[in-house]
Amino acid sequence: MSGLGATLTVLWLAFALGCVFGAVAGRTRFCTMGAIADIAATGDWRRMRMWLLAIAVAILGSSALHAAGQIDLGKSIYRASPFFGLSYLVGGLCFGFGMVLASGCGARTLVRIGGGSVKSFVVFIVLAVVAYMTLRGVLGVFRVTVLEPVALRPVGGQDLPALLGRCGVSPTVALAVCALSLGGGLLVFALLRGDRLSLDELFGGATVGLLVVAGWYVSGHLGYLAEDPETLQEAFVATNSGRMESLSFVAPQAYTLELLMLWSDSSRRVSFAIASGLGVVVGSLCQALVAGRFRWEGFRDLDDTVNHLVGAALMGFGGVVAMGCTIGQGISGVSTLACGSIITFFSIVGGALLALRYQYRKMPVAP
Numbered sequence: 001m002s003g004l005g006a007t008l009t010v011l012w013l014a015f016a017l018g019c020v021f022g023a024v025a026g027r028t029r030f031c032t033m034g035a036i037a038d039i040a041a042t043g044d045w046r047r048m049r050m051w052l053l054a055i056a057v058a059i060l061g062s063s064a065l066h067a068a069g070q071i072d073l074g075k076s077i078y079r080a081s082p083f084f085g086l087s088y089l090v091g092g093l094c095f096g097f098g099m100v101l102a103s104g105c106g107a108r109t110l111v112r113i114g115g116g117s118v119k120s121f122v123v124f125i126v127l128a129v130v131a132y133m134t135l136r137g138v139l140g141v142f143r144v145t146v147l148e149p150v151a152l153r154p155v156g157g158q159d160l161p162a163l164l165g166r167c168g169v170s171p172t173v174a175l176a177v178c179a180l181s182l183g184g185g186l187l188v189f190a191l192l193r194g195d196r197l198s199l200d201e202l203f204g205g206a207t208v209g210l211l212v213v214a215g216w217y218v219s220g221h222l223g224y225l226a227e228d229p230e231t232l233q234e235a236f237v238a239t240n241s242g243r244m245e246s247l248s249f250v251a252p253q254a255y256t257l258e259l260l261m262l263w264s265d266s267s268r269r270v271s272f273a274i275a276s277g278l279g280v281v282v283g284s285l286c287q288a289l290v291a292g293r294f295r296w297e298g299f300r301d302l303d304d305t306v307n308h309l310v311g312a313a314l315m316g317f318g319g320v321v322a323m324g325c326t327i328g329q330g331i332s333g334v335s336t337l338a339c340g341s342i343i344t345f346f347s348i349v350g351g352a353l354l355a356l357r358y359q360y361r362k363m364p365v366a367p
Helices: 003-028 032-042 046-067 085-101 106-114 118-136 138-147 160-165 171-192 199-222 251-261 272-291 302-321 328-335 339-362
Strands: none
Touching: 003 106, 003 199, 003 272, 032 046, 032 085, 032 106, 032 339, 046 171, 046 199, 046 328, 085 138, 085 302, 085 339, 106 118, 106 272, 106 302, 118 138, 118 251, 118 302, 138 302, 160 171, 199 272, 199 328, 251 272, 251 302, 328 339
């Protein structure tokens, strides 16, 4: 496939994946912030188990593609990067705290925009601006000079199979052991713990996991060029990172805003991440219209406005620093079995729990 043909294929398929994600998330109420809030408020684990089901499916599917030689997870940003321990902790905590204040993560923000939420559109703008500042602006200087120097550079990679391989286990066996242990364990927990998941919850979790797997295949296989005609080097077309990518929704919002502001600059082009994010909004909009759930929604009062603005800023900063969000690191990253993604997952959950505790303390006490 030619470079142009591969690019168009990747972009259209990324848009389609986003559409399916938006429609499914809107229908099934797939929301990671909501999952954590349900546990904290009522002890209801169903939406959390839906998230864990998505992670399990993503791990097993991505590892199967890697084992079959269809993709190389080692060429994703999650495995290839050094272990930025402090960045994962700080970024994850900030993102988790922010998503509670903003009523949802980056992915949920796009879904709610499709459903008619004006305040989620404001969250999108603030998140994108702060994320861009963290990528290339003043906050980026802080990220590069303060957080990222605290890093480990393990030989062979920071993923679980690489760590197991240092004990003398072959790469194939190490991948199988780690994928089956973590992915299989999460699958059993999601399906067998407590009350059975409803069909919608099973469908939502399994579909989101499969979409992440499909994202790896689209960018890592269909979009892979062994020799780019322009650079004569290996390349993954239509990705912002230059590596294979799957679903993620923080830095892509910054790239979307950049593209809209610099549209006349021919060097700025639609990427896998931008196309998938746009697809989420379109898919959510279609689902909301078909289900009769489209409703215009604005800010309730000043406190609601401030919470959402602060939450959006924290998500923009934290999502870039941690190299992903609840979908980008929490599912796509964890599916590569990268240790940094696992640390970020727990940091996001911890940040969300802190924010929920903060909100509960602010609630007025009944006389």
